[in-house]
Amino acid sequence: MKNIKSMLSCLVATGIISTSCSDLEQFNVNERNITQEQLEVDFQHVGSKYKPIFENIYQYTPAWSYQLQQNLNADVYSGYMTNPRPFVAGANNTTYSLVSGWNNFIWNVPYSNVMNNVDGITKLTEGEFPTLHAIALILKVEAMHRVSDVFGPIVYTSFGDLEKAGIYDSQETAYNAFFSDLDMAVENLMADIDSERFSAFDLAYDGDYSQWVKFANSLRLRLAIRISKVDPAKAKLEGEKALNQSLGVMSANTDGFFVNGSLDHPLATLDNAWADIRMNASMESFLVGYNDGRANAYFDAPTTVSGTVKGIRGGLPLFSKYADELAQKADYVGFSMINDNIHTSKVQLMTAAEVAFLKAEAALRGWSGAGDAQSNYETGIQLSFDQHGASGVNDYISDNASTPANYVDPITPSNNISALSTITIAWDEAASNEVKLEKIITQKWLAMFPEGQEAWSEFRRTGYPKIFPVVSNQSGGLIDTNIQIRRIPFVDSELSTNPEGVAEAVKLLSGPDNGGTRLWWDTGAANF
Incomplete structure (x- = not known):
């Protein structure tokens, strides 16, 4: 639309079309578009x-x-x-x-x-x-x-x-x-x-x-x-x-x-379709240790091992052999889903x-x-x-x-x-x-x-x-x-x-730009 208006303006300026720019606005209106004025009426803009x-x-x-x-x-x-x-x-x-x-x-x-x-x-x-x-x-x-x-x-x-x-x-x-x-x-x-x-x-x-x-x-x-x-x-x-x-x-x-x-x-x-995430062992430690009534509102029972819920330690290492990886993947994937x-x-x-x-x-x-x-x-x-x-x-x-x-x-x-x-x-x-x-x-x-x-x-x-x-x-x-x-x-x-x-x-950091540097509010000091 902008190009059309520019072209028409040039034609007007050279005298090829004898009319005003305001008269030409009718050629630039797409009735299917919502105008800015219409958007502003209900704050949609x-x-x-x-x-x-x-x-x-x-x-x-x-x-x-x-x-x-x-x-x-x-x-x-x-x-x-x-x-x-x-x-x-x-x-x-x-x-x-x-x-x-x-x-x-x-x-x-x-x-x-x-x-x-x-x-x-x-x-x-x-x-x-x-x-x-x-x-x-x-x-x-x-x-x-x-x-x-x-x-x-x-x-x-x-x-x-x-x-x-x-x-x-x-x-x-x-x-x-x-x-x-x-x-x-x-x-x-x-x-x-x-x-x-x-x-x-x-x-x-x-x-x-x-x-x-x-x-x-x-x-x-x-x-x-x-x-x-x-x-x-x-x-x-x-x-x-x-x-x-x-x-x-x-x-x-x-x-x-x-x-x-x-x-x-x-x-x-992530959990159901891709099997990419499961319960962490820390959650198991607290939920099971406390006999917490929220445990099964948060997580399902495992399918490959026993237990009300079962978590996985964070940061699992690379398994040594590909075959072992497949076997362990299958077992750990059977631990508690969300x-x-x-x-x-x-x-x-x-x-x-x-x-x-x-x-x-x-x-x-x-x-x-x-x-x-x-x-x-x-x-x-x-x-x-x-x-x-x-x-x-x-x-x-x-x-x-x-x-x-x-x-x-x-x-x-x-x-x-x-x-x-x-x-x-x-x-x-x-x-x-x-x-x-x-x-x-x-x-x-x-x-x-x-x-x-x-x-x-x-x-x-x-x-x-x-x-x-x-x-x-x-x-x-x-x-x-x-x-x-x-x-x-x-x-x-x-x-x-x-x-x-x-x-x-x-x-502005307290140390180098890496994952070990504490943030401003993370003082490492005693809480009280």
Whole structure:
């Protein structure tokens, strides 16, 4: 259409056609097209940009994209899952021989599909439609704190600025920007809380802005707890702001942040169709040791060995002979699959149970508005059991004897390992804060399944729960087997297109650009 208009303009200018440009517009109208004016009537010019944001916080279709963006890193490093066969001849992310081609997806998917769309929404809504802008800001923080929690420094405050393109923020700067964006979002929503403007585009809360404020407050509390060791004063300030905001944080399972897409969870494809993922031995240790009623809501019974559930040690080594590999693959693939309750669920990004455990830790740290640590802890367990339809919660909460189970590999006995923790379930008010925190984080870890990104982040921050190390560490000494992997190095796509930016970003790290370097909030110090 643009070429036609240009040609006609030239003809007019040379006098070949004697008419005005405005008269010629009738020749350029395709009646089947939707005009910009029609799009703006119902905000479709803005609203169409939200769906790809929701669907790419992690990309749940196609399933292989999710597999590379999250499953073959955070889901595995969290101790939730592992692969039952040695991808890339056993030298891969799961054995700390990090595959750059895989890890590009952790960076590229949110930048291409989240940040670009948020930037577009901001240009269309900032100042004019503040509540629509607010939702974009909340989604931006939800997506990009995950990216920062993988790499550390990220491109955030300079994104979309042509003069500052590719400049990385330190993780501290990025987190401060997250809090500022949440400030603006909550302020904008509270000013027009009853508006239904977003309802047609909302894949989480049906346009209910009060629920979005609760989510924003809960997200702020998560981020505040995340920095509680490295910047306790800022953490307390932001945490109390979340806890004491008038609409509060998530408290019921209906408050959880789930993406209501039309497809099954991508784990259904990875697990059922491809047999690429199975239960991790660490999950078996806790679920079996605690006689946890959620075990069979999370996982199926194994088909090749006995047991209620059966997991696999993470980081399996390369098998010595191809024939042995085929035999072992068949046996390990028969270990516990993820249950259809998870396969058919909405994509889970934050639950009320997680928030209850955040409040429990906030109470330990003395933050106002947090309530009582024990009450929050037990509420978190109750919410999780209710969410998954599990029974026996009262006996579970009062169990002061059960501890994580030792792991026995019926195929490869050399993989056997004793439980690393003796932590029990029942709250003990006389225990130290460190013991109480281990209980809180262990139960939060169990409740957040299958959201591996947040579970891995909390493991790195606190050292809890005490999950088993990999069997085979092929990092060449860059990653300590017992400390386990701390981050993902900057990806090839950035190294090739933004080498100067990456070079400056490396200077913002506490060490070299490898998987053994701790992030800003990952201090390695005692929790209390």
